[in-house]
Amino acid sequence: MPWVPKRPLWKRFGERSRGFFLKLRELIGHHEIIRGLQSGLLSGNLAHSFLFAGPSGIGKATVAHRYAQALLCTNPQNAGPSQLGCQQCAACHKVELRCHADLQWVEKEEGKTRISVDQIRELTRFLSLTPMESNWKVAIVDDAAQMNAAAANALLKTLEEPPANSVVILVTCRPGVLLATIRSRCMKYYFHALSEDDFARILMEKVDLAHDQWETVRDYSEGDLGFALRFVQEGQLSECHQLIQEMEQLVRAGSLGKLCEVAEYWSQANRFALAQFVIRQWIMEKVRDCVTSESRPQRVRAWLTMETFANEVFSLAETNNINKRLLLEGIFIKVLRISGAVL
Numbered sequence: 001m002p003w004v005p006k007r008p009l010w011k012r013f014g015e016r017s018r019g020f021f022l023k024l025r026e027l028i029g030h031h032e033i034i035r036g037l038q039s040g041l042l043s044g045n046l047a048h049s050f051l052f053a054g055p056s057g058i059g060k061a062t063v064a065h066r067y068a069q070a071l072l073c074t075n076p077q078n079a080g081p082s083q084l085g086c087q088q089c090a091a092c093h094k095v096e097l098r099c100h101a102d103l104q105w106v107e108k109e110e111g112k113t114r115i116s117v118d119q120i121r122e123l124t125r126f127l128s129l130t131p132m133e134s135n136w137k138v139a140i141v142d143d144a145a146q147m148n149a150a151a152a153n154a155l156l157k158t159l160e161e162p163p164a165n166s167v168v169i170l171v172t173c174r175p176g177v178l179l180a181t182i183r184s185r186c187m188k189y190y191f192h193a194l195s196e197d198d199f200a201r202i203l204m205e206k207v208d209l210a211h212d213q214w215e216t217v218r219d220y221s222e223g224d225l226g227f228a229l230r231f232v233q234e235g236q237l238s239e240c241h242q243l244i245q246e247m248e249q250l251v252r253a254g255s256l257g258k259l260c261e262v263a264e265y266w267s268q269a270n271r272f273a274l275a276q277f278v279i280r281q282w283i284m285e286k287v288r289d290c291v292t293s294e295s296r297p298q299r300v301r302a303w304l305t306m307e308t309f310a311n312e313v314f315s316l317a318e319t320n321n322i323n324k325r326l327l328l329e330g331i332f333i334k335v336l337r338i339s340g341a342v343l
């Protein structure tokens with residue numbers, strides 16, 4: 001367990017240092033990986049390609065970003081013992097802003113579902129150029145599992161014959177989706193979920209949450225820090241509470257008109273993903289309540305069946321063009337029946 005002072009370090013060093021310490025803390029929980037990367041840097045025996053794999057939202061891309069800083073930093077001797085890059089030089093700042101000439105960050109483009117072969121060809125061209133401001137050309141592909149087949153094959157060719165002084169970091173939460181031939185060419189680092197203490201510390205530094213809200217975020221994000229931050233910062237926490245209240249109200253009042261209204265509202269494209277998430281968690285909560293309150297076995301079974309049903313229909317909705325309003329109505333009607341509400 002790392003030592004963490006009660007008083008945040010940035011308060012001792014002034015407001016301007018706050019961003020730096022927050023970033024440093026994002027690396028908490030991945031000490032072994034940081035040490036492995038640092039020792040590679042010190043030995044000078046660097047791999048050309050890395051695979052950072054592990055659950056989403058726990059800091060893989062952040063570590064990739066810091067590793068790019070370490071490679072491109074002009075004052076690496078000033079980096080602290082648990083740091084990657086000095087975080088002070090112009091190169092580190094440019095990497096931070098993703099505007100360093102020797103760094104390329106590849107992710108799926110706005111409105112697209114996959115990383116295209118053109119993006120990977122551009123990456124290959126970039127890596128083949130001589131470094132402009134440092135000794136390395138660094139490319140980060142996040143999420144690498146989003147490459148389409150042509151893109152993956154193009155990347156494989158680059159990994160098979162990597163240009164000198166090039167480093168490619170593939171980031172993904174689904175390493176199994178990558179070609180085995182790509183995986184086998186990478187030095188692999190497997191990231192593990194943050195401990196609850198680390199997760200809480202990082203989140204509480206970034207967003208202001210009341211204690212009861214914090215518990216909701218922790219439960220709903222299931223350790224996914226990136227999700228938790230978006231969840232709070234994009235106002236989804238309050239939307240989440242809204243749906244929970246609406247479902248509780250439906251169970252109490254059993255109004256068919258209200259049920260259709262709620263289903264219509266949450267079936268909209270920009271709300272449906274959050275609705276799925278909240279409904280799944282809400283049903284799980286019901287299962288837990290039944291178990292802890294020692295309800296009759298039939299009741300526990302009914303909620304477990306409900307959970308399976310919800311998971312199945314939501315999975316179907318991901319791959320099929322299903323009417324989402326009808327789907328939600330069906331789920332709500334089933335929920336009301338199990339709850340004993342009368343429509």
Ligand SMILES: [Zn+2]
Nearest residue numbers: 073086089092
């Ligand atoms: Zn630096």
